[in-house]
Amino acid sequence: MAVTGARTVEERGAGAARGTGGGWRGAVAAEWTKLWSVRSTWWGVASAVALMAVMAFTLATSTVSNNTNAVPGDDMGVVSVSGVAVGALDMVQFVVLALAILVVTGEYATGSIRATLQWVPPRGRMLGAKAVVVAAVAFPLGAALNAAGTVVADPVLGGWGRLRAAEFAADALQSGVYLALVSVLVLAVGAMLRSTAATLTTAFLFLLVVPMLLGGGDESGPARRVSDSLPSSAGRYFMSGEGPYSQAVGLVILVAWTAVAVCGGVVVLRRRDA
Template sequence: MTTATEPVSVDIGRATGTASGGGMPGALAAEWTKLWTVRSTWWGLAGAALLMALLCAVMAQVTVANNTDERVAEHPGVVSVSDIATGSMDMVQFVVLALAILMITGEYATGSIHATLQWVPSRGRMLSAKAAVAAGVVFPSGVLLGLVGTAVAYPILGKWGRLDAGDVIHDALMTGIYLAVLSVLILGVGAMLRSTAATLTVAFLFFMVLPIMLANSRSELLMDIADGLPSSAGRYLLNGDAPYPAAVAVAILAAWTAAALWGGVSVLRHRDA
C-alpha cells in the first residue's frame, strides 16, 4: 500500500504511447509521435506537394510562352528544369514552415504545452527535440518536393528544358537543407511569440516582404543588409548566383537559426507556459 509520503513512479513514455525512458531519446520519441498523430502534418505535406506541382506547371508554361511569343523582347531560352522547382520555393516554403510553427504554437493554442513541459522539464531539451524532429521530417520532404517540381516541369518545358542528373540531385538536396534549416529557425521564433498567426506574419514579412523592399532600395547599405537575411542566403544557396560563396550562405542561415533557438529557449525559461 502506498502512503502519502512514498513517491509514486510513473512511466511517462508508456502513459503517452511513446518509447519508455527519459532524456533526449524519450523527448525525441514523444515529439515524433505527436507530429504524426495530428492531421495538420499530413494535410500540410500534401498541400506543399500540390502547390509545388501547380507552381512548377505554371512557371514552365510561362517559360515556353516567353520563348515562343515574338512580342517578348528577351527570350529566356533553354533553362534547367530543376531551376523551375527551386524558383517555386518562395511560395512553397510558407506551407512547409506552417508545419514547424504548429509544432510549438499548436501546443500553446490547445494548452498541451503544460503536459509537454511536465514530461520534459528542460526547456532546452524540449525545443531541441522539436527542432531535431522538424529537421528530420522537413529535409526529406524538401528533397521530394524538389523532385516533384522537376518531374512536373520537365514534360511541359519540352525542348526548352535542360535535364541534368547532377543539377537535379544538387538542387533537390539544397532545397531539403534550406527548408530544414528554415523550419528550425521559425520554430525558435514560434517559441518566442507563442502564436500561430503572429509567427506566420513575422515569417512572411521577414522572409518575403523585407528582403524585396531592401533589395529594391537605392541604398547599398540596405542592399547589403538584404543579402544577409536568411531568405536571401537561402535563395543564393539554391540558385547559385550569390555575391558570396555557398559556405557563407550556409553560415548566415546557421547564425540566424542559432539566434532564433537561443531566443526561444530564453523565453521558455523566463516565462511560464
C-alpha cells in the first residue's frame, strides 16, 4: 500500500469518494486522486516525454540519412514533421500503457483492490471509473507527446520536414484518441489477468510483435488481413490515413476492440472474488 504523507493513497481515494457523494462521480474522483497520489504516475509521464524526444530525434535523423545517402531506394522525400512523432508513438505508447495497467494490477499486487471494491461494490462502475480516468489522462498526454516529438523532429529534418498547422492539429488529436482507446483496452486486459507483467507482455505481443509477424507476408493473404484487423494496425491507419481502409474504419475497429475488452473485464470481475 503506497503512503503519501500522513495519509495513504487508499484513504485519500476514500475521502474523495465521500466528498463527492459516491456514485459515478465519487468513483471517478477517487480513482483520479489515487492515480496522481503516487510517484510512478509522474515518473511515467516524464519518461514518456523523454522517450518521445529520443525516438523522434532518431526517426528524423534516419529520414535525413536515407534522403541524403547514395541509395535511392530508401529515399522518403519530404515528410510530415508531426507524422514522425506519430511513428515514434509505436514504442513510446508502452510507457503510457504501463501506467494504465498499474491502475488496476497495482491494486491487486498490494491487496488494495479489496478496499476499492468496498468503496465501489459494482464491478462495472469500478472498472468504468478507472477507464474514464485513464482516458482523461491518456488523451491530452497523447496530444502533448505528439507536440513534443514534433518540436524535436522539426529542426533535425530541416528542409526534409513539412510542418503545417492543419496536419499537426490532426496528428495531435488522433494521437490522443488512439492512446486513450488503447490505454483503456489494456486496462481492461489488466482487470482480467491481474498481473502487471502478464498484461504488459500481452500488450507488447498483441500491439507490436504479432502485427509485425503477420503483416510481413503477402499483402492480400489471410495473415495480412488478420494483421490489418488488430487494434494497433487499425490505430496506425487511423492516425496516418494510409492503409487498406479509411481512417474512420480504423477508428471503428479500434473502438470495437476496446469495447470488447472492457466488457470482458467487467464479466471477469463479476465472476470472481478480489
